[in-house]
Amino acid sequence: MSEIQLKLDNQKRGAFYIEQEGKQIGEMVIGLSETTLTVYHTEVDPEMEGKGFAKEMFDAMVAYARKEQLQVLPLCQYVHAQFRRHPQDYEDIWKK
Template sequence: MEIKHHTTGDDGIFYIDEQGERLGDMRYMLVNNTEMDIYHTEVDAAYEGKSLGKQLIEAGINYARQKHFKIIPSCTFAKSVLTGNDQFKDVLA
């Protein structure tokens, strides 16, 4: 499994691809020059419970840290991951 990243303008997506099949994705948009809003995370039902959603959120967190962005977690799942762990406080908006 590989996590890939694609951007178009202010919109971005991290997705897990396995042999051409998309297993899940996490979508975000840049709100301004310093914040990104993670607004959707989804994993194929066949792969739920395998931490793929968390891996996608963590890929977004790593990207935010590299770009010095703060994250607005409007996605319920992203919010639960980010607010439930002290190691992610540095990226919360």
């Protein structure tokens, strides 16, 4: 079973990390401001690609943004592609 954690430093930069059996297998690098969650990069261990782990981190990031009432600036290609494919699902948080 995978576990997702958000770790931030004092400057509100960090990542959503996904772990499986105690090993980090992916991360979604972010930065926070007062109103915006910027996603810079999403990466999953090559051996674990295609198993939905990026989507799990994406869903956790979306839930966090909604809970904290933040707009998401998708500089990451993966996140931007998800927003473009399903704009109606993310129009409330997508900072264009």
